[in-house]
Amino acid sequence: MTIRKTFTSAPAATRGLVLSALMLSLTGCGMIGSVIETDKVDYRAAKKAAPLDIPPDLTQLQKDNRYGVPDGRGVATASGYQQQKGAAPVAAGATVGPVNSAALRVERDGNQRWLVVSQSPEQLWPQLKQFWADSGFTVISESVESGTMETDWAENRAKIPQDIIRTTIGKVFDSLYSTGERDKFRTRLERGPNGSTEIYISHRGAEEVLSGPQKDTTTWTTRRNDPQLEAQFLGKLMARLGNTDVKQAQDTVANAALAPQHAKLVNSAAGSHVEVDEGFDRAWRRVGLALDRVGFTVEDRDRVQGVYFVRYVDPDAAKTEGFFTKLMNLGGSSDKAKEAQRYRVAVKSANATSSQVTVQDKEGKTETTAIGAKILKLLSDELK
Numbered sequence: 473m474t475i476r477k478t479f480t481s482a483p484a485a486t487r488g489l490v491l492s493a494l495m496l497s498l499t500g501c502g503m504i505g506s507v508i509e510t511d512k513v514d515y516r517a518a519k520k521a522a523p524l525d526i527p528p529d530l531t532q533l534q535k536d537n538r539y540g541v542p543d544g545r546g547v548a549t550a551s552g553y554q555q556q557k558g559a560a561p562v563a564a565g566a567t568v569g570p571v572n573s574a575a576l577r578v579e580r581d582g583n584q585r586w587l588v589v590s591q592s593p594e595q596l597w598p599q600l601k602q603f604w605a606d607s608g609f610t611v612i613s614e615s616v617e618s619g620t621m622e623t624d625w626a627e628n629r630a631k632i633p634q635d636i637i638r639t640t641i642g643k644v645f646d647s648l649y650s651t652g653e654r655d656k657f658r659t660r661l662e663r664g665p666n667g668s669t670e671i672y673i674s675h676r677g678a679e680e681v682l683s684g685p686q687k688d689t690t691t692w693t694t695r696r697n698d699p700q701l702e703a704q705f706l707g708k709l710m711a712r713l714g715n716t717d718v719k720q721a722q723d724t725v726a727n728a729a730l731a732p733q734h735a736k737l738v739n740s741a742a743g744s745h746v747e748v749d750e751g752f753d754r755a756w757r758r759v760g761l762a763l764d765r766v767g768f769t770v771e772d773r774d775r776v777q778g779v780y781f782v783r784y785v786d787p788d789a790a791k792t793e794g795f796f797t798k799l800m801n802l803g804g805s806s807d808k809a810k811e812a813q814r815y816r817v818a819v820k821s822a823n824a825t826s827s828q829v830t831v832q833d834k835e836g837k838t839e840t841t842a843i844g845a846k847i848l849k850l851l852s853d854e855l856k
Contacts, residue, residue, distance in 0.1 A: 513704065514630035515608030515655070576714045578706070579670075580728035581754075582856060583699040584761055585706055587671040589713060593619065593661045596669055596713075600659055603712055607705070609657065618770040619661050625654040625678065652680040653695070657705065658764045662757050670757060671709070674764035675702050694787070697765050735829075735855035737848060743838050744845060746829040746852045747822075752778065755827035756819050762854035763817065771814075778819040779832075783812035786843055815839060815847065829855070 575590030589596060600621065601611050609623035631651040655677050662670040677695040682688075707722030714721065735748045748755045756778065763770055763780060772781040816832040831839040831847045839847070 513607075513628060515626040515628055576710060578710065578725050578728040580730055581750075581758060582730075584672075584758065584854075585699075585703055585725055585728055586673075586761070587706060587710055587713075588664065589669050589671060590667070591669060591713075592667055593663055593669050596661065596671070597621075599713065600661075600671075600709075603709055604657070604659075607708065615770075618773060620658055620764070620770070622658045623656050625656045627651055627654055650680075654678045654692075655698075655701070657702075660760060660764055662760070671706075672757075672761045672764070673702050673705050673709070674761060675699075676765075676767060694767075735852055737852040743830065743840070744848055746848055746855060748827045748829060748855055749825065750827060751824055752819065752821035752827050755821075755829070758855055759817060759819050759829055759851065762851050765854055766850045768817075769812065778821075780817040780819075782815050782817055784815055784843075784847060785812045786846065813843075815844075817847070817851070 577588050579586055579588055604611055604621075604623050609626050611621050612624045613622040614620075628651060631653065655675060658674045658676070660672040660674070662672070664670050675697045677698060678692050679695045680690045680692050683691045703725045704722060707725040708718060710716070710725060711718040711721035735746055738745055738747050748758070750758070756775065759780065760770070760773075763782060768780075768782040768784050770780055770782050773779065774781070814834040816834065816836060818830045818832055820828045820830070822828050829848070829851055831844045833839050833844075838844075
């Protein structure tokens with residue numbers, strides 16, 4: 473109490489000097505750090521921030537700590553594969569050496585990029601989980617059926633502007649600052665020939681926007697996926713797996729040769745489909761990545777028949793029900809998420825150099841509704 477009285481009765485100039493000294497002592501190190509920091513990616517796991525809700529077209533992957541990727545040899549579905557052959561993941565605590573850089577490459581098709589690694593999915597799985605943990609994310613879902621893992625929502629703190637207030641007192645009250653954006657990533661592994669693995673990373677984003685007649689409230693809504701952010705994390709992963717320089721690996725990903733492949737939406741009396749200028753194997757993999765990017769939940773897949781079993785809710789219909797006003801609650805499954813309808817996305821080989829993608833209802837009949845047309849359009853845009 474004595475100290476407070478003395479400080480209050482001191483001249484204004486003296487109080488200003490004391491406050492300035494106190495502020496500098498609290499934030500000096502933070503100011504220096506903000507000057508030398510060059511990394512534009514600094515994620516913090518969602519558990520440190522307000523939780524996010526999953527919109528209906530982003531229903532969570534099934535939580536499961538097992539892993540296995542179907543190879544399609546004599547087994548119709550991934551779930552059937554798991555019943556016949558147990559997965560053999562690397563034991564907890566086991567170490568796997570870095571991949572030889574000559575056995576690690578980047579492939580690209582349009583704005584889609586992926587890594588091809590000369591290790592099995594079982595060897596890569598624990599390394600991928602550790603990679604996301606070290607990148608500031610929490611892996612919340614792992615799916616046996618689809619061979620995927622998904623992170624929780626997280627915020628890129630590097631996007632917060634470094635203004636005078638931020639560089640002085642912001643480091644002390646860091647939790648008061650927010651970018652108004654959240655990101656999450658889904659990793660998909662596809663078993664390749666000769667024991668290799670293809671690794672795909674897809675991004676999903678959400679942003680906080682002003683709403684209401686007076687613009688005095690905020691709601692969360694989805695934002696477009698960021699191919700550059702996907703490429704950045706592929707570069708970081710490539711550097712981790714190959715034990716190489718991050719900048720060099722990111723340059724390799726960014727400059728990957730562009731494959732001149734295209735896809736187009738075809739409407740005819742016989743029905744609509746997406747025509748892809750690729751053979752079945754490549755079309756099958758790219759459709760899987762497109763489904764991840766658009767936000768479908770892949771419950772199962774039948775590579776022999778060329779079918780993905782997915783769930784999808786029309787986001788426009790969800791908006792009319794006010795769903796996005798609850799986008800920030802990731803705590804658990806919601807009734808809205810359970811309203812996601814089941815569909816089949818079928819990939820069929822037309823010839824050696826082209827394939828067709830169609831949408832079916834859960835019974836396997838051609839989906840002729842407006843929702844089916846919308847799904848085809850979303851896939852066409854991603855596959856171009």
